[in-house]
Amino acid sequence: MATIESFVPILDLGGTFVFAISGAVAAVNRRLDIFGILVLAFVTGNVGGITRDVLIGAVPPAALVDTRYLLVSILAGIITFFWYAGVDRLRTPVLLFDAAGLAFFAVAGTQKAIEFGLGPVPSALLGMLSGIGGGMTRDVLLSEIPQVLRSDFYAVAALAGALIVVIGDGLGLPYSVSALVGGILCFGLRFMAIRHGWHLPLAHHSARQRAAVDGLNQNKTTREGN
Amino acid sequence: MATIESFVPILDLGGTFVFAISGAVAAVNRRLDIFGILVLAFVTGNVGGITRDVLIGAVPPAALVDTRYLLVSILAGIITFFWYAGVDRLRTPVLLFDAAGLAFFAVAGTQKAIEFGLGPVPSALLGMLSGIGGGMTRDVLLSEIPQVLRSDFYAVAALAGALIVVIGDGLGLPYSVSALVGGILCFGLRFMAIRHGWHLPLAHHSARQRAAVDGLNQNKTTREGN
Amino acid sequence: MATIESFVPILDLGGTFVFAISGAVAAVNRRLDIFGILVLAFVTGNVGGITRDVLIGAVPPAALVDTRYLLVSILAGIITFFWYAGVDRLRTPVLLFDAAGLAFFAVAGTQKAIEFGLGPVPSALLGMLSGIGGGMTRDVLLSEIPQVLRSDFYAVAALAGALIVVIGDGLGLPYSVSALVGGILCFGLRFMAIRHGWHLPLAHHSARQRAAVDGLNQNKTTREGN
Numbered sequence: 001m002a003t004i005e006s007f008v009p010i011l012d013l014g015g016t017f018v019f020a021i022s023g024a025v026a027a028v029n030r031r032l033d034i035f036g037i038l039v040l041a042f043v044t045g046n047v048g049g050i051t052r053d054v055l056i057g058a059v060p061p062a063a064l065v066d067t068r069y070l071l072v073s074i075l076a077g078i079i080t081f082f083w084y085a086g087v088d089r090l091r092t093p094v095l096l097f098d099a100a101g102l103a104f105f106a107v108a109g110t111q112k113a114i115e116f117g118l119g120p121v122p123s124a125l126l127g128m129l130s131g132i133g134g135g136m137t138r139d140v141l142l143s144e145i146p147q148v149l150r151s152d153f154y155a156v157a158a159l160a161g162a163l164i165v166v167i168g169d170g171l172g173l174p175y176s177v178s179a180l181v182g183g184i185l186c187f188g189l190r191f192m193a194i195r196h197g198w199h200l201p202l203a204h205h206s207a208r209q210r211a212a213v214d215g216l217n218q219n220k221t222t223r224e225g226n
Numbered sequence: 227m228a229t230i231e232s233f234v235p236i237l238d239l240g241g242t243f244v245f246a247i248s249g250a251v252a253a254v255n256r257r258l259d260i261f262g263i264l265v266l267a268f269v270t271g272n273v274g275g276i277t278r279d280v281l282i283g284a285v286p287p288a289a290l291v292d293t294r295y296l297l298v299s300i301l302a303g304i305i306t307f308f309w310y311a312g313v314d315r316l317r318t319p320v321l322l323f324d325a326a327g328l329a330f331f332a333v334a335g336t337q338k339a340i341e342f343g344l345g346p347v348p349s350a351l352l353g354m355l356s357g358i359g360g361g362m363t364r365d366v367l368l369s370e371i372p373q374v375l376r377s378d379f380y381a382v383a384a385l386a387g388a389l390i391v392v393i394g395d396g397l398g399l400p401y402s403v404s405a406l407v408g409g410i411l412c413f414g415l416r417f418m419a420i421r422h423g424w425h426l427p428l429a430h431h432s433a434r435q436r437a438a439v440d441g442l443n444q445n446k447t448t449r450e451g452n
Numbered sequence: 453m454a455t456i457e458s459f460v461p462i463l464d465l466g467g468t469f470v471f472a473i474s475g476a477v478a479a480v481n482r483r484l485d486i487f488g489i490l491v492l493a494f495v496t497g498n499v500g501g502i503t504r505d506v507l508i509g510a511v512p513p514a515a516l517v518d519t520r521y522l523l524v525s526i527l528a529g530i531i532t533f534f535w536y537a538g539v540d541r542l543r544t545p546v547l548l549f550d551a552a553g554l555a556f557f558a559v560a561g562t563q564k565a566i567e568f569g570l571g572p573v574p575s576a577l578l579g580m581l582s583g584i585g586g587g588m589t590r591d592v593l594l595s596e597i598p599q600v601l602r603s604d605f606y607a608v609a610a611l612a613g614a615l616i617v618v619i620g621d622g623l624g625l626p627y628s629v630s631a632l633v634g635g636i637l638c639f640g641l642r643f644m645a646i647r648h649g650w651h652l653p654l655a656h657h658s659a660r661q662r663a664a665v666d667g668l669n670q671n672k673t674t675r676e677g678n
Contacts, residue, residue: 027601033652035608036601050507055276057285059509064574081655122290136367141588143597145369149253149262156261200259203307281502283511348516362593371595375479375488382487426485429533 012108013072015101016063020045020076021087021094023138027077028084030142034077040138041077042070048133052109052126056116095194099157103186106131106158107179110165120166127162128155131186153193156200161186238334239298241327242289246271246302247313247320249364253303254310256368260303266364267303268296274359278335278352282342321420325383329412331357332384333405336391346392353388354381357412379419382426387412464560465524467553468515472497472528473539473546475590479529480536482594486529492590493529494522500585504561504578508568551609551642555635558583558610562617562634563627572618579614580607583638605645608652613638 023044027037046063053061063069080087087094109130113123132155136146148154161182168178192198249270253263272289279287289295306313313320335356339349358381362372374380387408394404418424475496479489498515505513515521532539539546561582565575584607588598600606613634620630644650 028655030597031654032597032601033603033654035652037655039601039607054280054506055286055290060507060568060570060574064507064577065571067571067573070573070577084655116286118286119291119293121293121296122286125290125296140366140369140592141598141601143369143592143595145256145258146367149258149265149367151259155265200261202257202259203254203263203310280506281512281516342512344512345517345519347519347522348512351516351522366592366595369595371482371484372593375484375491375593381491426487428483428485429480429489429536 011100011104013068014097015104016045016069017072017076018094018097018101019048019105019134020073021080022098022135024077024080025084025087026138026142028080034081037081038074038077040141041080042073043141044134044138045069045073045076046134047137048105048130048135049109051133052113052130055126055129056113056118058112058116096191099187099190099194102131102154102158102190103161103183106161106186107165107183110162110182111169111175111179114166114169120170123169124159124162124166127165128158131155131158131162151199153189153198153200157186157189157193160189237326237330239294240323241330242271242295243298243302244320244323244327245274245331245360246299247306248324248361250303250306251310251313252364252368254306260307263307264300264303266367267306268299269367270360270364271295271299271302272360273363274331274356274361275335277359278339278356281352281355282339282344284338284342322417325413325416325420328357328380328384328416329387329409332387332412333391333409336388336408337395337401337405340392340395346396349395350385350388350392353391354384357381357384357388379415379424379426383412383415383419386415463552463556465520466549467556468497468521469524469528470546470549470553471500471557471586472525473532474550474587476529476532477536477539478590478594480532486533489533490526490529492593493532494525495593496586496590497521497525497528498586499589500557500582500587501561503585504565504582507578507581508565508570510564510568547646548643551639551646554583554606554610554642555613555638558613558638559617559631559634562614563621563631566618566621572622575621576611576614576618579617580610583607583610583614603651605641605650605652609638609641609645612641 020041023040023042024037026044027040032040046069049063050061053059053063106127108127110123110127112130113126114120118126132148135148139146139148164182164185165175165178168175168181246267249266249268250263252270253266258266272295275289276287279285279289332353334353336349336353338356339352340346344352358372358374361374365372365374390408390411391401391404394401394407472493475492475494476489478496479492484492498521501515502513505511505515558579560579562575562579564582565578566572570578584598584600587600591598591600616634616637617627617630620627620633
């Protein structure tokens with residue numbers, strides 16, 4: 001299965017690149033300066049994997065040691081800085097690349113955790129974290145609630161791909177097979193969710209909704225404490 | 227003192243559970259979807275301990291490797307999701323369980339740091355961090371200033387319990403004794419703070435208050451940079 | 453070069469102190485209680501170095517093990533708590549000390565990463581992170597976008613100092629020489645940026661600016677998802 005393995009670095013750096021683009025676009029939208037744009041690009045492209053590496057003890061993290069991750073992130077930041085209008089118009093292709101990046105990160109992150117001796121459940125969790133951690137940190141730095149916590153099938157798609165890798169490992173299948181199946185499942189779920197607007201259910205909380213009508217401003221003031 | 231030690235896993239998982247409930251309730255209040263609720267439950271129940279483990283070099287962290295922490299967190303999230311109104315009505319019992327969870331986390335976190343060879347001061351700090359780190363991360367993910375930084379005796383209670391364990395260790399007392407005393411002190415302080423509305427002092431900053439009267443909106447715009 | 457090395461602990465603890473002052477002042481401005489003020493002081497003074505230490509595998513981090521960092525941070529918090537008006541009036545000297553702290557942290561952080569075997573690029577990045585990480589975490593805990601991502605030459609000055617250390621190491625110069633040159637460069641850039649109001653460029657994003665005029669409130673609602 002040499003064909004798949006020769007694609008791995010391309011997919012990995014490609015995933016970093018599209019994640020970094022999404023970070024840079026968010027930074028431009030919030031009017032950060034060029035340094036802020038580069039930081040958001042690097043953070044979004046790499047913090048998921050860095051956090052995974054810290055948690056499994058793989059320090060210093062690969063994304064710091066291998067300079068290509070930095071270069072790819074800077075490239076994404078610079079392209080967005082000089083060509084924001086163009087990048088913004090490419091929203092749909094970027095979403096598809098982002099789905100591909102998510103699929104790759106989830107699958108490869110799971111495999112790395114397995115290789116470091118973690119069990120199936122933590123490995124799948126860390127695979128998912130590799131995929132969603134960068135975007136979560138991007139949103140926290142922009143003082144927003146992470147989108148992945150309030151929207152569609154993003155994390156679920158990553159988790160599904162990660163679980164396939166874990167199950168494949170348990171069944172003794174070669175990594176290239178389970179990675180391919182897991183990656184396609186993750187990408188496919190994400191693609192369908194974008195196309196059909198799938199989203200996850202919210203909890204009913206009628207008591208609070210009533211309270212909200214009664215005294216929204218008061219509640220808000222109390223909660224936000226300002 | 228086998229009686230105490232046989233309670234330890236129950237208290238530990240019980241503490242995780244009540245912390246996870248508080249994360250899930252906060253997630254429902256901010257209208258996160260079911261995945262966001264489960265993430266907030268897990269984060270609030272476990273990130274304090276995970277951060278402590280990363281800082282003392284105990285990787286992969288126990289909360290990732292031992293699947294029961296995940297299961298207990300998911301259980302708390304699902305209960306909150308389907309039964310939010312009921313959980314919300316149980317506010318007072320949840321506060322008491324939360325105080326118990328805090329006491330256990332502070333005491334056990336301190337002991338773990340001591341066992342990893344840290345000195346008394348960092349051990350007490352890490353014990354406190356074990357107790358408050360999950361709730362702080364919950365609030366950061368919800369884009370709020372952590373409650374523990376602006377309210378009553380929460381962290382101080384955790385620190386008091388942690389200090390008892392450190393002092394007990396210095397005096398050569400058995401862990402079960404100092405853990406019991408430290409845990410009761412932490413729980414008691416927290417209970418009294420809830421019951422009597424104890425809170426910590428704020429700084430006087432009359433210069434700023436004057437400025438605030440002069441130009442509040444202007445200041446706010448500048449500070450928040452939007 | 454014993455003269456320089458005997459200054460190192462003073463500069464290091466001095467840098468921690470001025471960073472801690474900036475955290476404590478921000479905490480008072482947001483009306484945190486005394487515990488919140490102490491936490492913000494410690495976080496701002498030490499999280500940059502702690503994060504660097506976690507990423508290079510130097511756990512437990514020096515700022516936890518060596519109690520002087522805690523004591524200096526608490527001292528800064530208490531001074532600010534009792535003497536806020538005075539500290540606030542010392543804004544310009546504090547900015548200069550802050551520039552000195554940044555210079556020292558960037559240089560010493562880079563050197564520590566080199567000593568742990570990291571290559572030149574990650575070492576320079578980690579040196580910069582040592583300098584800016586504390587302030588970034590301070591702002592995240594206060595639910596604000598980190599100032600360093602949207603303002604003047606702060607991070608660039610840190611990076612410039614870090615690069616000098618890396619280049620000096622590559623050329624085989626003694627650390628005391630490159631540290632002195634790098635530190636002076638960082639301090640000088642920061643000083644000039646404060647004095648002359650230097651800042652980094654923003655991206656043009658006319659498409660969005662047009663959209664903003666058309667429907668600002670609508671966009672904002674969507675983006676912030678409330």
